[in-house]
Amino acid sequence: MSEARIRPIAAADVPRVHQMLGGLAEYEKMTDILTGTPEMLREALFGQGPRLEGLVAERDGSLVGYALFYPVFGSFRARWRLWLEDLYVEPSERGAGTGAALMAELARITLERGWFAMDWEVIDWNEPALRFYQALGSSEVATDWLRYRLSGDALQAVAGRAAAKTEKR
Numbered sequence: 001m002s003e004a005r006i007r008p009i010a011a012a013d014v015p016r017v018h019q020m021l022g023g024l025a026e027y028e029k030m031t032d033i034l035t036g037t038p039e040m041l042r043e044a045l046f047g048q049g050p051r052l053e054g055l056v057a058e059r060d061g062s063l064v065g066y067a068l069f070y071p072v073f074g075s076f077r078a079r080w081r082l083w084l085e086d087l088y089v090e091p092s093e094r095g096a097g098t099g100a101a102l103m104a105e106l107a108r109i110t111l112e113r114g115w116f117a118m119d120w121e122v123i124d125w126n127e128p129a130l131r132f133y134q135a136l137g138s139s140e141v142a143t144d145w146l147r148y149r150l151s152g153d154a155l156q157a158v159a160g161r162a163a164a165k166t167e168k169r
Helices: 011-027 038-046 098-112 127-135 152-168
Strands: 005-008 053-059 062-074 079-089
Touching (some): 011 038, 011 062, 011 079
């Protein structure tokens, strides 16, 4: 089996990457929140404003994996880090070194840009992913921090408070 070639994502890759993203959502049992479209992904990767970046893994002319990432600022260190949003490798490719090759390229990018770390999240029941990341030498960052999200009606309500203050001025 030939080694997977890792390269930056191209606009022509977006439909296939979006298809693999669907595979990730299915694996993580999150298809109910998969509302993005290939066009939205293309805009995030290649449009104006803050941009997402991506890598693809290609073997024998077929895309078999991808990674999506972006910079995040760490205020305590006053330095950037790489946030790995997604890492996905087709089930038939797992164990063939494709995920490790994607992670190696992400690590290279992190160091090349002078960023201090790579961070990501893993669902606690995803034992294969946990073993994979631990085998790379990664470590759990925190077990005592809780993750919160503001969205939907609550997000609208909080934004409304700011709008009301602006109107009073």
